Amino acid sequence: MDDETREMLHQTAASIFAEGPSDLWEVLKSVGFDKALVPESKGGVGVSWAVACELLAIAGKHAAAVPMAEAMIGHWLVDLAGVEEIELPTLGFSSLSEPVRLTRTGDEWHVGGALVRVPWGSACTHIVFISEGPEAQLIVVARDASGVSITPGHNLAGEPRDDIAFEGVVPHAVVPAPFESNSLQAVAAITRSALMAGAIERALTLTVDYANMRVQFGRPIGKFQAVQQNIAVLATQAAAARAATEAGSEAIDDWIAGENESLMHSVAVASAKIRTGEAAGEAAAIAHQVFGAIGFTEEHELQRFTKRLWSWRDEYGNEAFWAEVLGQRVLADESGKTLWRTLTPAGSALELGATR
Amino acid sequence: MSNLSFPRPRQSEVGERLRAEVREFLDDFDFRGDPHTASVFGGFDPEFSEALGARGWIGMGFPQRYGGGGYGLVERYVVLEELLAARAPITAHSVADRQSGQLLLRFGNERQREEILPRIAAGKSYFCIGMSEPDSGSDLASVRTRATKVDGGWLVSGAKIWTTNAHRSHYMILLCRTSPATQERHAGLSQFLVDMKTPGIVCKPIVNIAGVHDFNEVHLQNAFLPDEALIGVEGEGWKQVTSELAFERSGPERFLSHLGLLEEFVHVLKRQPSAEGAKALGRLVAHLATLRRMSRSVATMISDGQDAALHAALVKDLGTCFEQEIPEILRLALQTEPDPNASDAYRAALAHVVLNAPSSTIRGGTKEVLRSIVAKGLGLR
Ligand SMILES: Cc1cc2nc3c(=O)[nH]c(=O)nc-3n(C[C@H](O)[C@H](O)[C@H](O)COP(=O)(O)OP(=O)(O)OC[C@H]3O[C@@H](n4cnc5c(N)ncnc54)[C@H](O)[C@@H]3O)c2cc1C
Numbered sequence: 001m002d003d004e005t006r007e008m009l010h011q012t013a014a015s016i017f018a019e020g021p022s023d024l025w026e027v028l029k030s031v032g033f034d035k036a037l038v039p040e041s042k043g044g045v046g047v048s049w050a051v052a053c054e055l056l057a058i059a060g061k062h063a064a065a066v067p068m069a070e071a072m073i074g075h076w077l078v079d080l081a082g083v084e085e086i087e088l089p090t091l092g093f094s095s096l097s098e099p100v101r102l103t104r105t106g107d108e109w110h111v112g113g114a115l116v117r118v119p120w121g122s123a124c125t126h127i128v129f130i131s132e133g134p135e136a137q138l139i140v141v142a143r144d145a146s147g148v149s150i151t152p153g154h155n156l157a158g159e160p161r162d163d164i165a166f167e168g169v170v171p172h173a174v175v176p177a178p179f180e181s182n183s184l185q186a187v188a189a190i191t192r193s194a195l196m197a198g199a200i201e202r203a204l205t206l207t208v209d210y211a212n213m214r215v216q217f218g219r220p221i222g223k224f225q226a227v228q229q230n231i232a233v234l235a236t237q238a239a240a241a242r243a244a245t246e247a248g249s250e251a252i253d254d255w256i257a258g259e260n261e262s263l264m265h266s267v268a269v270a271s272a273k274i275r276t277g278e279a280a281g282e283a284a285a286i287a288h289q290v291f292g293a294i295g296f297t298e299e300h301e302l303q304r305f306t307k308r309l310w311s312w313r314d315e316y317g318n319e320a321f322w323a324e325v326l327g328q329r330v331l332a333d334e335s336g337k338t339l340w341r342t343l344t345p346a347g348s349a350l351e352l353g354a355t356r
Numbered sequence: 357m358s359n360l361s362f363p364r365p366r367q368s369e370v371g372e373r374l375r376a377e378v379r380e381f382l383d384d385f386d387f388r389g390d391p392h393t394a395s396v397f398g399g400f401d402p403e404f405s406e407a408l409g410a411r412g413w414i415g416m417g418f419p420q421r422y423g424g425g426g427y428g429l430v431e432r433y434v435v436l437e438e439l440l441a442a443r444a445p446i447t448a449h450s451v452a453d454r455q456s457g458q459l460l461l462r463f464g465n466e467r468q469r470e471e472i473l474p475r476i477a478a479g480k481s482y483f484c485i486g487m488s489e490p491d492s493g494s495d496l497a498s499v500r501t502r503a504t505k506v507d508g509g510w511l512v513s514g515a516k517i518w519t520t521n522a523h524r525s526h527y528m529i530l531l532c533r534t535s536p537a538t539q540e541r542h543a544g545l546s547q548f549l550v551d552m553k554t555p556g557i558v559c560k561p562i563v564n565i566a567g568v569h570d571f572n573e574v575h576l577q578n579a580f581l582p583d584e585a586l587i588g589v590e591g592e593g594w595k596q597v598t599s600e601l602a603f604e605r606s607g608p609e610r611f612l613s614h615l616g617l618l619e620e621f622v623h624v625l626k627r628q629p630s631a632e633g634a635k636a637l638g639r640l641v642a643h644l645a646t647l648r649r650m651s652r653s654v655a656t657m658i659s660d661g662q663d664a665a666l667h668a669a670l671v672k673d674l675g676t677c678f679e680q681e682i683p684e685i686l687r688l689a690l691q692t693e694p695d696p697n698a699s700d701a702y703r704a705a706l707a708h709v710v711l712n713a714p715s716s717t718i719r720g721g722t723k724e725v726l727r728s729i730v731a732k733g734l735g736l737r
Contacts, residue, residue, distance in 0.1 A: 201360070208734050222736040225728070232727035235734055236674045239360045239667075243653065244646040246364065267645055274642035319639065326641055327634030331625055339622045340441035340615060343641065346376045 006051055013055050017062035025066045034071035034088070038079045049187075049256070053194035053249035057242070060198025063304040065159065067120040069191035077128040077184075081138050083173045089140070090124040091188060092116075092164060093181065094132060100166065102131050102139065102174070111141060111169040117315075121162030122150050126172060130184050136177035145169050155311035157304070179263070183255075186263035186270075189316040190248045193276040196312050197241040199305045200279055203287040204238045206302060207231055211290055227290060234286040237279035244279075248272025267343060270326035277313035277322075284309045362667060365652035366659075370427070371434035374413075378438040381411060387443040399445035400524060402479070408439075408446070409479025414453050418461060423474030429659035433608070433652060440612040447521065452476045454607065456483035456529050459600050460549070463588030468549055472527070484525040486516040486532075486550070486574060487597065494725045497541040497594065501532040501576060503548065509582040510534075510548070512556075515575050518719075522572040523559045525552055530576075531597055534590050545593035548585045555579065566696075566711035598665070604720050606654040606668035610675035611647040613716065614682045617709045618644075620702040621686055636689035643678050647671065666733035669726045676716040676723060683709045 012031055021027050028034065036052050038044025047055075052072055059068045067090060074089030092115035094100045100113035115121075115129060124143055131137045141148065147169035153161045211222030211231060221227050251268035255261075263269055284306040288295050295302045313319065333342045385404075408414055416432040418424020436454075439446050446453075457476045460468050475481035492498045501514025512532060522528065528550040535544035550557070556579035561569045588596050618640060625633045650671050657664040683706060687694070694707035717723040731737065 204360075204734075208736060211736060222731075225724075228731035228736050229724065229727045231734065231736060232673070232730035235360060235730050236670050239362065239650065239670050240646050240674055242360065243362045243650045244642070246362075247645065247649050250364075267641065270638065271642035271645040274639055275646045278639075320635060323635045323638030323642065324631060326638030327625075327636070328638075330622065330637060330641060331629065331634060338441070339619050339641075341379070343645070344375075344437075344441075346372065346379055 001047060001051060006047075006054075009045075009047065009051065010054060010058065013058045017058055017064055020062070020064075024064060028066060028068065033068060035075045037072050037076040042079055042084075044075065044079070049190070049252035050246065050249045053190060053245060056191055056194035057198035057201070057245065060195035060308070061202045063157075063199060063202070063308055067123065069188075069195060070119045070124070073184075073187060073191065074124070074126070074128050077138060078126070078140060080178055081128070081140055081173050081175045083140055086140075087125040088120075088123065089126040089128050090118060090120050091184065092118040092121070092127045092129040093185065094129070095163075098165075100129065100131050100139070102137055109171050109174045111139065111147075111166045111171050113166055115164045115166075117153060117161040118164050119315075120160050121164050122152055122160050127164060130177045130179075130181040132181055136180055137174050138177040139171050140173040141166065141169055141171045145172070155308075155315070157307040157311050159308070159311070183263040185316050186266065187252060189273040189322070190245070190252060190269060192312040192315050193241070193245040193248055193272040196276045196280045196309055197238075197245040199309050199312075200234075200238045200241050200276075200283040203283050203302070203305045203309070204231075204234050206305070207234060207287045207290045214292075221290070230286045230289060234283050237283045237286075241276040241279040241283075244272040244275035264325060265329050267326065267329070270322045270329070273317060273322045274319045274326065277319040280309035280313045360670070362650050362653035363656055365649060366430050366656045368428070368430045368434070371431040374431055375434050375438055377411075378413065378435050382438065382442045382444060385442075385444070387445070400447040400521070401445035402448050402482075404445050405449040405479035405482075407479070408444075409449070409477060412477075413439075414449055414479050415457050415473060415477030418457060418473050418477055422461070422469055423477035425477075429655050430652075433655045437608040437612065437648075440608050441615055443616045448482050448524070449476065449479050450609075451485060451521070451525075452481055452483040452527075454609075455485065455600050455604055456527070459529060459547070459587065459596065462599070463547070463596050464549070465584060465587075467584055468587070472549075481527065482521065482525040484519050484522045484528045484552075486519055486522075486528045486530040488518045489515060490517050494722055496531070496597070497545070498537075499531055499533060499545065501530070503532050503534050503546065503581065505534075506580075509580055509585070512548070512550075512576045512579045512581055515573065517573050518562070518571045519559075519574045520571045520719075522552070522574045523561060523569075528552060528574070529587070529600075531593055534593075542594040544591055545597075546590045547587040547593045547596055548581055549587055550579070550581060550585065554581065565714070566708065601721065602658065602665055602668050605672040605726075606651055606658075606664065608648070608651055610672050610716075610720075611644065611651065611678050614679050614709050614713075615644075617682060617686065617702075617705045620705045621690065624690060624702050630690075633689050636685050640678075640682060640685060643681075647675050647678060651675065666730065669721075669729040669733070672720065673723050673726045673730070676720075679716040680713045683713055 016027055032045045035044035036047045040046040056069055070090040073091050078086050078089045095114040095116040098114040103110045127141050129139055147167045149165045151163040155161050212220050214221050247268040251266045255263045291302055294300055412425045413435050415424045416427040420426045489499050503510040503512045530548045530550045533544055534546040556577045558575045560573040562571050563569050654664050654667045654671055692703055694710050695703050696707040698704045
């Protein structure tokens with residue numbers, strides 16, 4: 001995709017979200033953002049993951065209550081499964097206690113088990129997931145199929161995160177999965193990084209504007225060095241979140257273009273979720289500090305961003321989860337190379353976070 | 357509000373070829389032997405500097421007529437990070453390579469360039485930075501060392517402090533007043549190229565808390581500098597200094613100084629696996645990966661001629677806080693006592709890093725001052 005098209009997509013997204021029409025989701029769908037990752041030949045926009053994540057960052061900047069990340073991944077998976085005509089797919093992951101089981105009688109598949117905290121599970125038309133195990137399958141189930149039951153739940157920001165149980169459900173489609181479930185978790189984690197990077201940037205903007213306007217002791221609080229220092233730290237976190245997310249999203253594109261090693265092994269992906277999650281916590285704390293009591297009110301818009309930050313950093317693996325994955329991945333290297341050379345292979349892609 | 361996005365770092369095929377060559381060259385050395393090289397820039401070793409110079413890996417960005425390789429900043433970056441990551445002893449030439457050479461190239465006169473740049477590139481000419489004074493630290497514009505015009509040159513008097521490697525450098529880049537301070541605090545400052553053998557210059561050692569003599573007090577008593585020692589334009593010193601600082605602030609030195617300790621930590625974890633250790637390592641690697649991306653992005657911006665002052669300040673603040681955090685995280689992840697004289701490489705490296713950590717957020721501009729730069733860039737003031 002050329003820079004011009006990319007720029008145009010950005011502007012379209014920025015102006016739609018900024019305007020915030022009452023039928024926001026319909027408008028986003030009408031420009032194809034839900035199918036951004038589906039090839040153009042199949043009715044999508046055909047953007048890379050790097051570009052899709054830039055669009056998600058814009059959504060995050062506006063704390064938009066729409067299932068944009070879920071639909072993007074959902075449609076991408078549904079397309080990989082060769083299924084068409086699906087309105088709103090979302091993605092799910094197995095519950096540890098009741099993993100999804102797939103059984104086959106004759107020609108018919110049956111699904112049992114449970115998915116946990118499915119984003120927008122109650123609002124979607126279909127749920128897409130990958131079964132665990134050696135012969136992983138990519139499975140599409142209609143939400144209104146018989147045997148599907150939903151227990152609604154929410155994250156801190158009130159976004160639906162629903163538990164879904166299956167009992168003898170006949171799936172809409174089953175195909176051999178193109179990759180393992182944990183690669184899908186890595187992809188999902190990057191969408192959260194992208195949303196967080198956008199929300200952190202917005203928290204920064206709100207904070208700077210407020211500090212320049214709120215007067216105490218006869219001058220704007222933004223003139224006090226202690227406040228400036230805090231906000232400067234918030235800015236460093238915003239910058240780091242953005243840089244980490246960009247590296248992570250590019251790693252997905254590299255992975256798709258490359259071989260089959262799990263995306264979980266990508267240094268850039270793990271780094272993105274760790275670094276952005278950490279930035280989210282620090283950014284939210286500083287923003288609230290600068291806003292004082294007013295920011296602690298429900299009425300104030302700051303909480304729309306900070307509550308999402310506090311939620312998203314825990315979704316698809318928090319910083320501790322990914323830190324252990326990444327640490328083990330580094331330690332598993334038996335080439336005898338230094339840490340540096342493990343992380344920075346000579347001559348290959350320049351990224352420290354190259355997948356391979 | 358300014359844009360905080362960092363452009364995608366540029367990839368360079370030439371750089372990648374160089375990376376492989378540098379690694380091959382470094383494989384002939386084992387810098388792990390000396391635990392004291394596990395931190396900072398790995399020691400002062402003129403022989404090593406000359407060997408690097410002979411390979412063309414110093415002054416890489418200088419034009420060929422000054423003994424340089426005519427490379428871009430991106431290629432230089434690759435070589436530098438490989439040297440730092442391997443704990444190579446590059447302290448002797450690193451200031452000359454990173455700052456002083458660039459300064460002379462941009463602002464120096466032809467004679468200075470012809471005489472000095474080829475020697476820097478050969479790894480034979482070392483520099484120190486005479487900016488700070490006893491009363492001028494963060495507030496650098498308040499320097500009081502004074503150069504008075506006399507026939508054929510200048511007489512300089514004053515005192516510099518914290519001058520790293522002044523005792524083993526050939527030259528100092530001196531910042532001083534050439535006309536009295538006025539309302540415009542940044543006016544009347546100039547930079548000089550000072551031969552350290554000039555009569556009237558006395559260097560007094562200062563031992564740091566790690567017990568090492570790196571920095572010094574430098575007294576200048578009526579030291580005579582010839583006219584051609586002036587760098588650039590008289591009175592424009594401030595502008596020149598700030599451009600010099602952009603080079604100083606965003607490089608890999610700002611987050612790779614303690615990589616050696618992380619390497620030792622990995623060695624230990626491979627022998628004694630622990631989930632907690634893996635988690636600590638993973639977190640630090642995530643920071644490292646992100647910093648590297650940001651820092652390479654700034655190098656790309658500078659090489660494209662963009663103003664990267666704000667971005668460089670962000671990277672320096674994040675990078676040096678990261679460096680300071682490393683020993684704090686590791687000491688909790690792996691219980692062991694730091695000991696500078698331990699035969700165990702990890703414990704010695706940890707001791708060295710604990711003792712040196714306070715300096716990272718001070719040298720090259722304190723984190724408070726950098727954050728003021730960021731705040732200003734955000735429109736707070
Ligand atoms: C290892 C090391 C090597 C060095 N090498 C060199 C060298 O080679 N050449 C050279 O010229 N200098 C060198 N320096 C000096 C370094 O640049 C200064 O130490 C630094 O600029 C801070 O100045 P200061 O130490 O006088 O602290 P001060 O300026 O006195 O500051 C003390 C404290 O007050 C804070 N502070 C001061 N002003 C403000 C403000 N406006 N707002 C908020 N906080 C403020 C500072 O952030 C700091 O925390 C070196 C320093 C170290 C530690």
